[in-house]
Every structure is written in C-alpha cells, then in structure tokens.
Amino acid sequence: MRHLAPYQSGLWLAEYGDIRCQLCRIYRSIPQSQLVPTHPSPSPPNNYSFFTKLRQQVNNRSNSGLLCSHCHHSIAWLPKPFEVDIAIGTSLSIQAATYYDYPIRQAIRAFKHHEDMTKLPLLLHILRQLPRPHGCHQDNSVIVAMPTTDQRLVKRGFNPVSILAAQLSKHWHIPLWQGVERIDDTISQQGLTRAERLGNLNNAFALIENPPVKRLLLFDDVATTGSSLQALGHALSGEYTDLSVINSKNSNPYHLSAYALAHGSQS
C-alpha cells in the first residue's frame, strides 16, 4: 500500500471533503466560478438547492467551492500590489491574495508550524483568488517558489511553500522551476527591521541553472516587507548572473513579478 504524504490528506480534504464552508463550517461552499469578487454577497449562501450544489460538486471537482459566499465576501481580497527595488531601475511588483490577518494568519501559521493539514483547503481557496498574469502560459513562464534551506527542510519535515506553489502551478497551468537554491541558513526574519532583513538575505540565493523562459513568477506564502521576494528577485534579475549572453543583450533579461498568499503588516 502506498503511503500518502501528510499534506496529501489536506489536498484530499480540499477536493473530496464535505461541501461545508472551510471557514464557518455552517453554510455550503460556493464554487469559485460563482464567487464574483467585485460584488458583495447578493443572497444568503444557502439558497442553492442541495441537488444543484451536489451536481456542481460532482461535475467540477477540480474547482469545487471551499468557502461559502458569506465567508468569501467577509475577506478583503487582492490588496493593491506593492513594489520593491531589485536592481537599478528595476522594481518587482508583489501581489498578495489577501492580508495577513485573522483568520488567514492563524490558518497559515497552523499549516506552516504545526502541519495542520485541515487548513490546506482554506489556503487553496486563498491561492485561487490570485489573478493569473495576463499573457503568461506554460511555454513562456515558470513559477519560482521561495526556496528553503536543507536545514529548515530537515527541521520542519516538509516545505509548506513548495506544496502551495505546486497547487498554484496546477491552478494556473504554469510549470514550476526549481533552479534557485537558498545557500545559507540565514537567521529567522521575524523581529528584524527592514534593513536587518535585507542584510540577512544578502547572498542568500544562488542560481543553479539558467531560467528556461523570460517570465518568472515568484511565489512566497507571506510577504511582509517583501524583503525575501526582493532578495530572490535580485538574484534572478540578471545583475549578478555570469550569463554573458544575457548580459550582453540586456541588463534586465527577465520579466519578474511576485505573488503571495498574504500581505502582512510588520508588527
């Protein structure tokens, strides 16, 4: 018998679990396609007939609803993207799906630090709110998940960001690329000032191979000041690569944009 990785139970819950909302556990969940972000909840979430709902669930497993309309609309989606400088004259735009507040904060922390896989369906719902970038497809783009160090992987036993990035890849139909490694075990970013964070992350990333495409979609779970994504973007900006072909043509050979589940305030 094949053993499932622990996170697969969370994915199983997301796809085949009950059709209750993953947040309130009271109302029935609504398929993503019926959640129009620009309109506030127009009707009570339990207006759908049971059989209509069930049919939708069966027909559309891969995009089944995970939250009810009420809970979905109670969350502030898609904060304005913020920018960080990654090279001279080049900035990186970071789009988060929502803010790092209750109940998202608790769900992310439970998933990351306590391997609480029952939170994975909620995190997948959040992930699915990220707008797929225009013009990006599997031939011209890759997703670059924030790498972790071997030490952290051993300590934690799993890599939460890679699990989420794999689901984003599946959702957007854009492949993952793992050509960057985290080369030092920098101290935790928590509690550091912005300047300390950047210094801490300096030289933390190294390219192991050239990106196969021009458009790189960076992904992390939480972006607070954006310093981790900034350092990753900096490593990928071409400024420090020794790729003479690329450098001779253009100092910014790649088009980078960044995505996160949540944008946290620094507190």
Ligand SMILES: [Zn+2]
């Ligand atoms: Zn709900």
